[in-house]
Amino acid sequence: DQQVKQNSPSLSVQEGRISILNCDYTNSMFDYFLWYKKYPAEGPTFLISISSIKDKNEDGRFTVFLNKSAKHLSLHIVPSQPGDSAVYFCAATGDSNYQLIWGAGTKLIIKP
Amino acid sequence: DAGITQSPRHKVTETGTPVTLRCHQTENHRYMYWYRQDPGHGLRLIHYSYGVKDTDKGEVSDGYSVSRSKTEDFLLTLESATSSQTSVYFCAISEGRGHGYTFGSGTRLTVV
Secondary structure, eight states: OOSEEOOOSEEEEETTSOEEEEEEEOOTTOOEEEEEEEOTTSOOEEEEEEETTOSEEEETTEEEEEETTTTEEEEEESSOOGGGOEEEEEEEEOOTTOOOEEOOOEEEEEEO | OTTEEEEOSEEEEOTTOOEEEEEEESSOOSEEEEEEEETTTEEEEEEEEEETTEEEEOTTOTTEEEEEEETTEEEEEESSOOGGGOEEEEEEEEOSTTSOOEEOOOEEEEEO
16 A cells, blocks of 8 residues: 555656646545655755645755645756756655655656 | 664565564654554554553464563564565554554565
């Protein structure tokens, strides 16, 4: 039973355009959501997060949108750059010990 | 990340042998986690710790044990390695809710 789902295993986007990565969740107790980026042979690195009391959080080229009624969040990257090519993981928590539940990841490929 | 190191980075071991992976942090963070990453599964939590000698199981804890005798060290032990435990193992640390996880660079374990 996957509580956090990233239904697109991969996504290809032209350099300079917008990349939109999607994530769906099923657990209504989740109240904090995070996006991580992972390069091969490295650990994931934190990108951006959002609390359930907000519907948008922005940090430079990265914006995360949260739609609680649809149990859906998305990560927008504008403009996309070659260095953005990586696997992106969505994660969520509602746990007092801060256990994160992870999606399977989406591989983003930025084409020159 | 300089604040968290995993050792060894690579290990090949034989089925049935015990294996211990080490995670060391210099950040004095309360929470430490062990994950495994496998294709199509994203990151799955094995065990986590919320303080010295305080540990709990994650979703894939069978065949694994952990110990945390000091704030800075979190050990993951495979009591009797099996081929299904061939994976990349990541350690992560966190200050708690509102803060992201910081990951180590990973340990690639192959059980032959």
